[in-house]
Amino acid sequence: MLRGATELCIYKQRFMEPSQNIAIPEHNSSFLSVLQCKCPHCGKGKMFTHTNPYNLKYTLDMPKYCNVCGVDFEPEPGFYFGTGYVSYGLSIALTFASIIVAFLFFGLSLKDNSLYYWIASNAALLILIQPVMMRLSRSIWLWFFKHKLMVPANKEPLA
Numbered sequence: 001m002l003r004g005a006t007e008l009c010i011y012k013q014r015f016m017e018p019s020q021n022i023a024i025p026e027h028n029s030s031f032l033s034v035l036q037c038k039c040p041h042c043g044k045g046k047m048f049t050h051t052n053p054y055n056l057k058y059t060l061d062m063p064k065y066c067n068v069c070g071v072d073f074e075p076e077p078g079f080y081f082g083t084g085y086v087s088y089g090l091s092i093a094l095t096f097a098s099i100i101v102a103f104l105f106f107g108l109s110l111k112d113n114s115l116y117y118w119i120a121s122n123a124a125l126l127i128l129i130q131p132v133m134m135r136l137s138r139s140i141w142l143w144f145f146k147h148k149l150m151v152p153a154n155k156e157p158l159a
């Protein structure tokens, strides 16, 4: 009985022939392709089925495999649970950037209500940008583990 992703990895290492999954040593993606939510292996295939992240019903819909090179976009069950850490980091970075902008350009001060305006604007900004952040987090997370990406054996690598 396999219980988690780690056990599954160990199972794969021990019991599967190396030819059952094809490891891919070379990657052609750039940091720009991460920002564009393209495949972290080939840099060309789209990670999401729908282009517009604000089409909320389909924000996180992803194809199982890259339609250009064929890598599996979900290397382990529950792979994308870790994107919460990336999303948190991005939100903190954005909050820091916005407090610096507010301080430099709008005269953020403790003597008036400007701090409350900043808190409200920052919260609104974080909510509005959430669909983009969710996609970007998945893209960064997948890029972070790009050396683990495989083309399943029943699928020929296309590129």
Ligand SMILES: [Zn+2]
Residues within 6 Å of the ligand: 039, 040, 041, 042, 043, 044, 045, 066, 067, 068, 069, 070, 071
């Ligand atoms: Zn690809």
